[in-house]
Structures are given as structure tokens and as C-alpha cells.
Amino acid sequence: MTKKPNSDRSKSKSGTTPDFFNKKAAGRPVPKRQKSTETYVRGILNGDRVTLGQAITLIESQHPGHQEKAQSIIEACLPHAGKSFRIGITGTPGVGKSSFIEALGMYLVKQEKKVAVLTIDPTSQKNHGSILGDKTRMQDLSVHPNAFIRPSPAGDSLGGVARKTRETMILCEAAGYEEIIVETVGVGQSETAVHSMVDFFLLLLLPGAGDELQGIKRGIVEMSDLIAINKADGDRITIARQSQKAYKNALHLLPATDSGWIPPVLTCSALETTGIQEIWQSCSDYRKMTAKNDFFQQKRRKQASYWLHERIQNDLRLHLLTDPTMKDALEKIEAAVLSYQKTPFQGAREIIQLLIKKH
Numbered sequence: 001m002t003k004k005p006n007s008d009r010s011k012s013k014s015g016t017t018p019d020f021f022n023k024k025a026a027g028r029p030v031p032k033r034q035k036s037t038e039t040y041v042r043g044i045l046n047g048d049r050v051t052l053g054q055a056i057t058l059i060e061s062q063h064p065g066h067q068e069k070a071q072s073i074i075e076a077c078l079p080h081a082g083k084s085f086r087i088g089i090t091g092t093p094g095v096g097k098s099s100f101i102e103a104l105g106m107y108l109v110k111q112e113k114k115v116a117v118l119t120i121d122p123t124s125q126k127n128h129g130s131i132l133g134d135k136t137r138m139q140d141l142s143v144h145p146n147a148f149i150r151p152s153p154a155g156d157s158l159g160g161v162a163r164k165t166r167e168t169m170i171l172c173e174a175a176g177y178e179e180i181i182v183e184t185v186g187v188g189q190s191e192t193a194v195h196s197m198v199d200f201f202l203l204l205l206l207p208g209a210g211d212e213l214q215g216i217k218r219g220i221v222e223m224s225d226l227i228a229i230n231k232a233d234g235d236r237i238t239i240a241r242q243s244q245k246a247y248k249n250a251l252h253l254l255p256a257t258d259s260g261w262i263p264p265v266l267t268c269s270a271l272e273t274t275g276i277q278e279i280w281q282s283c284s285d286y287r288k289m290t291a292k293n294d295f296f297q298q299k300r301r302k303q304a305s306y307w308l309h310e311r312i313q314n315d316l317r318l319h320l321l322t323d324p325t326m327k328d329a330l331e332k333i334e335a336a337v338l339s340y341q342k343t344p345f346q347g348a349r350e351i352i353q354l355l356i357k358k359h
């Protein structure tokens, strides 16, 4: 995916002070040759992929000037966003995520749908680019005019990647992408982050092994709206059916979901493109059902509230750790707490008072 013409990565480090606190950096000039917000927004609303890609680069940039512009673009795009169906796809490396997305994406673009694929890959920082980038991924989809594929920005924390993906989603929606697929590499905490930003969560499994053996963490099966046993082809068909049965029985034992939806267990072959249509049908059924019982909007509201609180906590914590005055005060107070001169509660109160006084 790194080889996509529209892929562009931020090389900046993560963990810097949130921009609204970063007064010193905010004074830095924005590089010339940057388009106006209106030009970006017009290009995005017209579905221009180059402009969309450039605007996402601004979202990914740590430069305060870029960030400011990115925020104004997002704000202007917001009224045009939110109309998509957001699907999260997870599964351990090798299960066939990229092959499956290629198959599903091609199925959708053939029906004149516009598909955006975003990746959450917090491991990419360790590898100077996505670990997924080594392979040639989604060959046909990546060159299709109705598809837009964007890899995870490199060199960022999961929190940073998740925020940027959420913002990127808004721009993609404003550019007319109706189906947004968010892929996670299926390691670390990324499934939870993706689950809290999508409408539908799809877990890919291999035929045969139980979930512990497949490296699926506890809770992932429970948060899935659909389980698809991939690679149900050749001599794996029988074992795929057996796995399907086993997972159906296991899911039966789980408490009913809030939405009233019963997660189906299906089989597919991304390679032979079988089972894809049935999986899409299931996604559409879910969409219809949750639109009718209002769960769809309820979930989106819950997610918005979750991200608001998450962002506040994250930015405050970063500020405490990076602003020189606050960092200094925190270190002193922590030392006092560790030597029992102050209680943790007293220390926390003092830090908050200092924060309020400073701003």
C-alpha cells in the first residue's frame, strides 16, 4: 500500500504538545504554495483525489500551521460527512485482510460505489513504514477510479493514528466515498480503536484453529458484528464449515447484543471471491435493521462522545508531559507524593490549579 500514488506520509514524531497549547510553535510560518481552505474544500467536494490526498497529508502533519488549516478543512467538510457506512476489518496477519478488502472493494466499485480504504497500523513506526507495505496489496482496487486507499501514517502512536483516521474519514465522506473500510493489522489495541469509529465490525478468521490459537484476543469475537472464515477454498472447505459451526455455537452462548443483531458466521474465499456477496448482504441487513431501531445513530453519538473525552484526556496528559512549566511542576509534586509529603489527591489538585491559572 505504500506504493500508492496518493500515499503520503508524515515523517514527524508523535507525542508533541497539543497544538492549541503549543504557542511557540504556532508562530512558525506555514510554507508557501499551500492552497486556501476553500480550494481544498472545493476539490474534496468535487471528489478530486489529489486534493483529498493533500488535505489528509495536512491532517497527518505535526506542523501547527498545517494542523490549523486541516482543522478548518475538516470543519467545512463536516456538514457533508457522516453519510457513509463505516466497516472495520480485523484479523491476524496472514488471514487475508488485504485480499478480502480487494475482493469486497472490487465487488462494491463494480456496483458504482465509491470505496475508501484506511489502515490503522500502529506498528508502522517501528518499520519505517507499514509492515503491510512490503507486499503489493490490493492491486486492482488501488488503481480503480472509484477507490481511494490510504495507509496508516508512519511514526505515530495508536492514539494519534486513530484520531487522524477519524478525521480522514470525514474528508473521505465529504469527497463522496459511501463505503469506508478501516483495516487494522489485528495486533495491539488497534481493534478497540477501530471498533469505536466504525458502524460494523468484521472479524476474519482462518479455517480450523480456535481463536486463542489464531492470536485473537479476548473480547474481539464479542465485539464483532460478523465473523467470516476466510480461505474456504480447495481442501479447506470442509474444515471451514466445521469452524463456522463451532463459532455459531460459541456465539449462541454470548448475551444478546444491544442492537438486537445476531452476528452471523459466514465462510468466504477472498482468493476465489466466493461468499463476498453474502457478506455484503449481511452488512446491508445490519445497516437497515439498525437504522430502523435507531441503534445506528445511537452508536455514532456514543462514539462521538467517547472521542471527545478521549481527546481531552489525551491532550491534557500530553500537555502535562511536554509543557516545560507543567512538566517541572509535575515532577516536583510527584517527588513530594513519593516521599509522603503530599497525598496524590492534594498533588493532583495543585496540578489542576496550576493548569487553570496558566491558561
Ligand code: GDP
Pocket: 091, 092, 093, 094, 095, 096, 097, 098, 099, 100, 135, 230, 231, 232, 233, 268, 269, 270, 271, 272
Ligand atoms: P493479511 O496479512 O491479513 O492482509 O493477508 P493477505 O491478504 O496478505 O493474505 C495472506 C496470504 O494468504 C497471501 O498469500 C494470500 O494470497 C493468501 N490468501 C488470502 N486470502 C485467501 C483465500 O481466500 N484463500 C487462499 N487459499 N489464500 C488466501
